[in-house]
Amino acid sequence: MIQSLKPKLIMFLAMFSFMALYMIVFGSKNAVIGLIMVLAAFMSLGNDLSFKPKTSFIKVLSLLLILGIASYLNNPLTIWGCIFTFIVVFGTTFTSHNLFGTDVYIPYLMCYFMMVGIPIDIELLPMRLLSLAFGAVFIVGLNIIVNKKKDYKLTKTTISNLIDELNKAIDLKLAGKEVSSNSFKTANGFYLAIYNKFEYKYFPTKTHQSVLNVVKSFQYIGHIISTKNLTENELMYTKDTLSKIKKINPDDIFQGIELKTKDMALILLNLEIIANEVNNDLASDENIPDRNTVKTLLKPIIKSQITFKSPKFIFAFKMAFIMFIWQLLTLMFNLTFSKWLYFITIPLMMPYINDLAYTAKARIKGTFLGAFIFAVINVLMHYIPISQAAPLMVMVVCIFVMALKSEDKFILTTSTTIMSLMAALIYISPQEAIELKILWVTIGVCVVSLFNFKFMPYSVEIETENNLRECCRLNLKSFDLIKEKCRGRFVNKTTLLVVTNIIRENIEVTDENRELYYLQIKITDICNFILSYLDVNIVSDELKNNLTDIIDKDSDVDENLNDKEKIIALTLNYVKELYDHEKAIMIDLNE
Numbered sequence: 001m002i003q004s005l006k007p008k009l010i011m012f013l014a015m016f017s018f019m020a021l022y023m024i025v026f027g028s029k030n031a032v033i034g035l036i037m038v039l040a041a042f043m044s045l046g047n048d049l050s051f052k053p054k055t056s057f058i059k060v061l062s063l064l065l066i067l068g069i070a071s072y073l074n075n076p077l078t079i080w081g082c083i084f085t086f087i088v089v090f091g092t093t094f095t096s097h098n099l100f101g102t103d104v105y106i107p108y109l110m111c112y113f114m115m116v117g118i119p120i121d122i123e124l125l126p127m128r129l130l131s132l133a134f135g136a137v138f139i140v141g142l143n144i145i146v147n148k149k150k151d152y153k154l155t156k157t158t159i160s161n162l163i164d165e166l167n168k169a170i171d172l173k174l175a176g177k178e179v180s181s182n183s184f185k186t187a188n189g190f191y192l193a194i195y196n197k198f199e200y201k202y203f204p205t206k207t208h209q210s211v212l213n214v215v216k217s218f219q220y221i222g223h224i225i226s227t228k229n230l231t232e233n234e235l236m237y238t239k240d241t242l243s244k245i246k247k248i249n250p251d252d253i254f255q256g257i258e259l260k261t262k263d264m265a266l267i268l269l270n271l272e273i274i275a276n277e278v279n280n281d282l283a284s285d286e287n288i289p290d291r292n293t294v295k296t297l298l299k300p301i302i303k304s305q306i307t308f309k310s311p312k313f314i315f316a317f318k319m320a321f322i323m324f325i326w327q328l329l330t331l332m333f334n335l336t337f338s339k340w341l342y343f344i345t346i347p348l349m350m351p352y353i354n355d356l357a358y359t360a361k362a363r364i365k366g367t368f369l370g371a372f373i374f375a376v377i378n379v380l381m382h383y384i385p386i387s388q389a390a391p392l393m394v395m396v397v398c399i400f401v402m403a404l405k406s407e408d409k410f411i412l413t414t415s416t417t418i419m420s421l422m423a424a425l426i427y428i429s430p431q432e433a434i435e436l437k438i439l440w441v442t443i444g445v446c447v448v449s450l451f452n453f454k455f456m457p458y459s460v461e462i463e464t465e466n467n468l469r470e471c472c473r474l475n476l477k478s479f480d481l482i483k484e485k486c487r488g489r490f491v492n493k494t495t496l497l498v499v500t501n502i503i504r505e506n507i508e509v510t511d512e513n514r515e516l517y518y519l520q521i522k523i524t525d526i527c528n529f530i531l532s533y534l535d536v537n538i539v540s541d542e543l544k545n546n547l548t549d550i551i552d553k554d555s556d557v558d559e560n561l562n563d564k565e566k567i568i569a570l571t572l573n574y575v576k577e578l579y580d581h582e583k584a585i586m587i588d589l590n591e
Contacts, residue, residue: 005404008403008404008406009403011038011042011403011406012399012400012402012403012404014038014041014042015035015038015039015399015402015403016396016399016400018034018035018037018038018138019031019032019034019035019399020034021034022034022035022037022131025131026127026128026130026131026134027124027127029118029120029124029128030127030128030131032114032118033111033114033115033128033131033132033135034131034135035399036107036110036111036114036135037107037111037134037135037138037139038138039106039107039110040104040107040108040111040135040139041138041139041142041143042142043104043106043107044104044139044143045142045143045146045147047104048143048147049139049140049143049144049147050143050144050147050148053140053144056140056143057136057137057140060136060139060140061132061133061136063092063095063096063108064108064111064132064133064135064136065129065132065133066088067088067092067108067111067112067115067132068115068125068128068129068132069129070084070085070088070112071112071113071115071116071119072115072119072120072122072125072128074116075116075119075120076119077327077330077331078331079328079331081327081331082324082327082328082331083324085116085320085323085324085327086320086321086323086324087320088112089109089112089316089319089320089323089324090316090317090319090320092105092108092109092112093105093109093315093316093319093320094312094313094316096108106346106347109319109342109346110343110346111132113339113342113343113346115128116339116342117339117342158186158190159214159245159246159278161186162186162187162190162215162218163242163243163245164186165184165185165186165187165218165222166184166218166221166222166225166238166239166242167239167242169183169184169222169225169226170225170235170236170238170239173225173230173235174232174235174236179225179226180226181222181223181226181227183226184218184219184222184226187215187218187219187222188219190215209493209532210277213273213277213532213535213536214273214274214277214278216525216528216529216532217270217271217273217274217529217532218270218274220266220267220270220529221238221267221270221271224263224266224267225238225267228261228263230261230263230264230267231260233257234257234261234264234267237256237257238267238271240256241253241256241268241271242271245271245274245275245278246278248275249275250272250275250276250537253268253271253272253275254268254272254563254564259563262567262570265563265564265567266567266571268564269533269564269567269568270529272533272536272537272564273529273532273533273536276536276537277536308456311351311352311458311463311506312351314351314456314458315349315350315351315458318349318451318452318455318456319345319346319349322345322349322447322448322451323342323345326338326341326342326345336428336436337424337427337428337433337436337437337440338440340420340436340437340440340441340444341440341443341444343416343420344363344440344441344444344445344448345444345448347359347363347409348360348363348444348445348448348449349448349452350452351458352458352459352460352463353452353453353457353458353459354459354460354461356449356452356453357449358409359409360445360448360449362409362410362413363409363413363441363445364441364442364445365410365413366409366410366411366412366413366414366416366417367413367414367417367437367438367441368438369414369417370413370414370415370416370417370418370421371417371421371434371437371438373414373418374417374418374421374422374430374433374434375430375434377390377394377418378430391422391425394418394419394422395419395422398415398416398418398419399415399419401414401415402415402416417437420437421433421434421437424436424437460508461508463506463508464506464507464508464510464513465589467503467504467506467507468507468513468516468517468520468586468589469586469589470503471500471503471504471507471520471524472520472582472583472586474496474499474500474503474524475520475523475524475527475579475582476579477496478496478523478524478527478528478531479527479551479576479579481493481496481527481531482527482530482531482534482547482551482572483547483548483551483552485531485534485535486534486543486544486545486547486548487544487548488544491531493528493531500524504520504521513589515585516582516585516586516589519578519581519582519585520582522578523575523578523579523582526571526574526575526578527575529571530547530568530571530572530575533568539565539568540561540562540565542558542560542561542565543558543561543565543568543569545558546558546561546569547568547569547572550569550572550573550576551572551576554576556573557569557570557573
């Protein structure tokens with residue numbers, strides 16, 4: 001209980017402290033920016049920015065400064081300002097949703113419209129930009145502190161940790177104990193840390209691919225050790241080979257033991273991949289893809305992302321369009337306190353419509369409850385001797401509740417409603433503030449909900465089904481790459497990796513599609529393993545012909561192949577059967 005409260009109390013203290021700090025250092029008109037910076041920092045923790053801290057800082061700082069300058073140029077409001085807002089909101093939502101994480105666009109948009117709602121003169125612009133720069137330092141700095149223990153480069157220390165992890169699993173097996181496939185935290189954590197990096201996902205260099213090959217091989221070996229019954233001799237040989245992996249000749253790996261099982265052969269093949277790759281300088285990942293490679297990689301990204309068939313693109317467009325409409329109506333009719341429409345729209349607009357009804361109800365109920373509590377507080381303030389300090393005390397309590405119940409949309413809405421009404425007292429009367437708040441919330445929820453449901457609605461189920469079909473098609477492309485490799489042609493598997501990553505990150509795993517989802521991943525991984533083996537080894541023409549025949553003609557494995565090559569052929573034969581099973585599941589899904 002106390003342990004779970006600790007991060008929430010830290011968040012509350014940070015929110016309150018930053019609001020006070022910003023008010024003292026940067027002025028009262030920038031105080032709310034401190035609150036938003038804390039929200040942005042905590043919401044960004046799930047997306048690691050410590051992989052390349054300088055790049056991360058430049059990225060966050062640039063975004064915040066663009067928002068700060070754009071908000072200044074949007075005062076006073078003109079038709080050009082409305083168009084400018086459309087561009088800024090679309091760019092922020094689209095890039096943040098893709099580069100920072102699912103919901104991290106929210107504090108950045110909140111920050112922009114907060115600054116639009118609190119205009120400043122040119123004399124105060126440097127101070128506002130300085131406050132944003134300080135926020136960027138805090139966002140990235142906190143992220144680096146939290147994520148500093150994660151590994152991203154395959155250094156000697158990381159390789160030693162990966163080897164130690166496998167050795168511990170082998171020792172447990174030798175002692176007759178069970179080994180969980182989830183116990184390989186070093187390998188799995190390292191893989192997830194690098195796999196979610198933008199460079200690895202979209203622009204992997206040859207070094208990146210080598211690192212992924214090594215980590216996947218460690219994962220494969222761990223999986224076999226944990227799920228298969230290897231003999232004592234096989235386990236001891238694996239342990240001995242791991243101890244010499246940095247200096248062993250890859251060709252000698254198969255010479256030291258008599259092969260009796262396919263599982264041991266797969267372990268040896270993966271050890272061979274590790275031995276081939278580990279002698280390269282895998283700690284460096286500074287190589288930048290050449291212009292042609294970048295062009296090749298950008299094409300599928302643009303084709304799949306910057307289109308009205310992409311949920312993320314549609315979402316960013318809808319967010320920008322509805323904000324443009326709000327500003328246009330404000331410009332045309334001089335609407336009072338219409339800025340509340342912005343803050344209603346930001347959390348309510350969603351990429352998918354599944355949770356929209358719940359969020360809309362929570363917003364309406366929270367607004368009415370918050371308005372009622374505000375009305376009660378406003379009445380009591382007339383009878384409290386310290387009424388001048390009451391608004392500040394209410395703000396502090398609301399911030400505390402927000403930190404304590406950060407995942408409860410109803411309570412969050414209630415707290416933010418009270419805070420916004422308190423802030424509005426500077427400009428309008430309590431009665432007018434309550435009336436306008438309820439009016440704009442009702443209009444905003446109705447319009448945004450209707451717009452979401454009627455204009456290019458996307459549901460998670462439909463998007464998931466479409467992406468599962470696309471992954472099936474991409475797995476077929478993996479077999480084509482293996483054939484091209486066997487025919488001696490240049491194969492760039494990076495492009496396929498890019499597209500697969502883009503598609504797969506938009507799949508929601510459910511009980512109904514779980515088998516298909518993990519089957520597709522298994523097929524992709526095994527095909528990638530075969531391609532990796534063909535990359536780092538010189539294979540016979542007989543193997544190349546046999547692999548091509550297995551794919552094209554469903555041929556049997558050539559018995560004249562040597563042991564290593566026969567395992568590769570058997571592996572391809574196995575993954576081909578998995579793909580046939582995948583197609584059968586897809587047929588049932590279509591029906």
